[in-house]
Amino acid sequence: MAQITLKLHEILTLEAELNGFVNPQTGVKILDGFLKEKLTLGLKYRLTKLSEELKKEKETLAKFQNDLVREYGEEEDGNINLEPFIGEGDEKKMNPKFVEYQEKYSELLNEDKEIEYTPIPLSVLETIESNENYLILFKLIED
Numbered sequence: 001m002a003q004i005t006l007k008l009h010e011i012l013t014l015e016a017e018l019n020g021f022v023n024p025q026t027g028v029k030i031l032d033g034f035l036k037e038k039l040t041l042g043l044k045y046r047l048t049k050l051s052e053e054l055k056k057e058k059e060t061l062a063k064f065q066n067d068l069v070r071e072y073g074e075e076e077d078g079n080i081n082l083e084p085f086i087g088e089g090d091e092k093k094m095n096p097k098f099v100e101y102q103e104k105y106s107e108l109l110n111e112d113k114e115i116e117y118t119p120i121p122l123s124v125l126e127t128i129e130s131n132e133n134y135l136i137l138f139k140l141i142e143d
Contacts, residue, residue, distance in 0.1 A: 001116045002116070002117055002119050003114050003115065004114070004115060004140065005113070006113060006139075007109065007111065008061060008108060008110070008111050009109040009110065010136050011057050011113055011115065012057075012058060012061065012109075013136045014054055014137060015057075016031060017132075017135075018033055018034050018035050018054065019035060019051055020035075021033070031132060032132075034047065034130075034134055035047055037128050037130055039124075039128065040124060046117075046120075047120075050117050050118075053116075054115075057113065061108070061109075064105075064108060065105060068101050068105055072097040072098070072100055073101075082095075082097065082098055083098065085098075119140060120137075120140050121141075122142065122143055
């Protein structure tokens, strides 16, 4: 096993690179995910184990994000909303509470986290053809 230090936003990106990503607002698939590629069973197993750990971290971050929305948002009809803009027409301006929320969440996403992984031998990737560019996953490759 090896260890690598990643920013929390890189961990979210790596989780998406492995499992795929669907735009939550539109439902459009952005990325299928590396685990959908034709991989050796051993590599798929090791990456699935890593993926499970990354999903836990993603869930934890989602809880913190929800807490921030509750802290900076406003309750309306039993729901908490945090609008990026306030006012209408010529009076529309950036919501200062939203700016504070973004600053706090960005600060969180820039924290470091060490993760354990099994390095991926470059030779294993020689047989995989892909149109995707897995920038964070490539950091786990062993030359």
